[in-house]
Amino acid sequence: xxxxxxxxxxxxxxxxxxNDLNDLKVKYLGKKxxxxxxxxxxxxxxxxxxxxxxxxxxxLKNDLNERINTLETxxxxxxxxxxxxxxxxxxxxxxxxxxxxxxxxxEKVVEDFEELFMSMxxxxxxxxxxxxxxxxxxxxxxxxxxxxxxxxxxxxxEDNEIxxxxxxxxxQARVMTxxxxxxxxxxxxxxxxxxxxxxxxxxxxxxxxxxxxLVDHNISLVDLKGTIDEIAKKLFGEDxxxxxxxxxxxxxxxxxxxxISCFNCKGKGCNVxxxxxxxxxxxxxxxxxxxxxxxxxxxxxxxxxAFGFGAERCAMLKYGINxxxxxxxxxxxxxxxFDRKDV
Numbered sequence: 001x002x003x004x005x006x007x008x009x010x011x012x013x014x015x016x017x018x019n020d021l022n023d024l025k026v027k028y029l030g031k032k033x034x035x036x037x038x039x040x041x042x043x044x045x046x047x048x049x050x051x052x053x054x055x056x057x058x059x060l061k062n063d064l065n066e067r068i069n070t071l072e073t074x075x076x077x078x079x080x081x082x083x084x085x086x087x088x089x090x091x092x093x094x095x096x097x098x099x100x101x102x103x104x105x106x107e108k109v110v111e112d113f114e115e116l117f118m119s120m121x122x123x124x125x126x127x128x129x130x131x132x133x134x135x136x137x138x139x140x141x142x143x144x145x146x147x148x149x150x151x152x153x154x155x156x157x158e159d160n161e162i163x164x165x166x167x168x169x170x171x172q173a174r175v176m177t178x179x180x181x182x183x184x185x186x187x188x189x190x191x192x193x194x195x196x197x198x199x200x201x202x203x204x205x206x207x208x209x210x211x212x213x214l215v216d217h218n219i220s221l222v223d224l225k226g227t228i229d230e231i232a233k234k235l236f237g238e239d240x241x242x243x244x245x246x247x248x249x250x251x252x253x254x255x256x257x258x259x260i261s262c263f264n265c266k267g268k269g270c271n272v273x274x275x276x277x278x279x280x281x282x283x284x285x286x287x288x289x290x291x292x293x294x295x296x297x298x299x300x301x302x303x304x305x306a307f308g309f310g311a312e313r314c315a316m317l318k319y320g321i322n323x324x325x326x327x328x329x330x331x332x333x334x335x336x337x338f339d340r341k342d343v
Contacts, residue, residue: 001056004034008064018075025068035060099332106208106327109235109315110190113210116234120227122212123187127171129194133161135170139177140251141290148250153196155205164194169251172213172306176295181302184216190311201323208311215287215297215304221256224284224305232260232281235314239266243278252285252306263317272317279317282309 008028015021028034039057042050114124133144142148155164171189179185190210197203214223225244232240240263244256259280262273269275284307289299312324321327 001038001060004028004038005060005063009067012067012071015071016075018072018079021068021072021075025064028064029061035064104327105319105321106311106315109318110208110210110311112235113188113190113231113309113311116231117188117212120230121186122214125171125175125187125189126191127165127168127174127189129165129192130157131163131165131170133163135173135177136163136165136167139173139291139294140169141288141294142250146250155194155196166195167193167308168209168211169306169308172211173291173295175213176215176292176297180296181298184214185304186214186216188212199325201325204312204324207324209308210311211306211308213287213304213306215292215302217302219286219303219305221254221286221305224256224286224307227305228258228282228284228307231309235318236260236263247283247285249283249285251288251291253288255283255285258282258284258307281314281317282307284308 008024011024015024026033030036035057039053042053045053118124136154137146137149138144154166157163168189168191171191172185172187175185175187188210189212190208192206193209194206197205197207199205212227214227221244225242228242232242239261241261243259245259247255247257249255257280259278261267262270262277262279264270264272265277267277269277273279284305287304287306292299292302292304312327315321315327316324
């Protein structure tokens with residue numbers, strides 16, 4: 001036992017880290033430690049010898065435990081001081097600037113649409129992105145075999161009956177069908193749409209639409225023109241004017257394309273409007289009688305208008321963005337190109 005004490009005292013003097021200290025503790029005080037081994041044959045000793053061996057072994061354990069605890073406290077304090085010295089902070093240094101994010105520009109434009117239309121009494125309605133052919137095409141006057149189905153280049157999922165919606169118009173069809181011609185409809189349906197378009201600076205296979213529908217009595221193009229005027233002035237400035245040009249869509253008759261006066265050159269002609277003074281921002285028209293009838297509305301009683309904006313196009317025009325992929329970037333440096341107050 002005296003030899004053991006001399007050994008652990010010598011080893012304690014050489015220890016300078018906590019790992020070695022823990023190894024020494026296991027070596028001498030563990031279940032199979034050297035001090036524990038001294039008492040394993042106690043049963044062979046006399047009563048007096050047992051008392052003496054027990055007393056001395058306990059003194060060794062207590063002594064070693066006390067020395068280990070003292071050294072451990074010392075080593076932990078030294079380690080903490082080294083860490084504080086190594087990781088010290090100069091509180092007089094200027095703080096590190098952390099870049100702040102900003103609302104996604106595309107989402108901001110969609111929110112602008114929603115706020116504007118809600119102020120006009122419209123409901124904002126959502127619908128499934130995985131859609132049935134019935135709502136995406138058939139109820140919108142696009143029957144099977146119609147060439148417009150090819151023009152859409154639709155993503156079909158199953159048996160040409162389930163697909164990724166190619167526009168948000170099926171939401172309108174669902175609302176009208178659920179209504180069944182019982183009361184007027186006033187709604188917009190912003191959301192993602194999918195088509196087999198190339199992915200480049202001006203096209204994407206996924207894009208956002210904001211489509212609107214109003215069905216009531218005695219609705220005409222005049223009502224649509226007034227609505228588009230209001231939208232254009234709110235989004236692009238109070239001095240913006242609008243015009244309609246004849247067009248063709250399967251679900252409206254008559255159909256129109258909607259232009260606004262160029263907000264960049266005020267109609268004089270520039271690279272933004274391709275020297276025409278006008279920019280196309282939407283399409284729409286009077287809801288086709290076949291669509292009304294298919295969705296449960298009697299076209300002799302009800303009429304309505306529908307329109308659709310490309311959210312990306314409106315955002316690109318408003319903020320001078322020339323690459324549609326900018327909306328899906330997560331690089332904060334992209335935001336420096338835009339006026340934070342506008343975003």
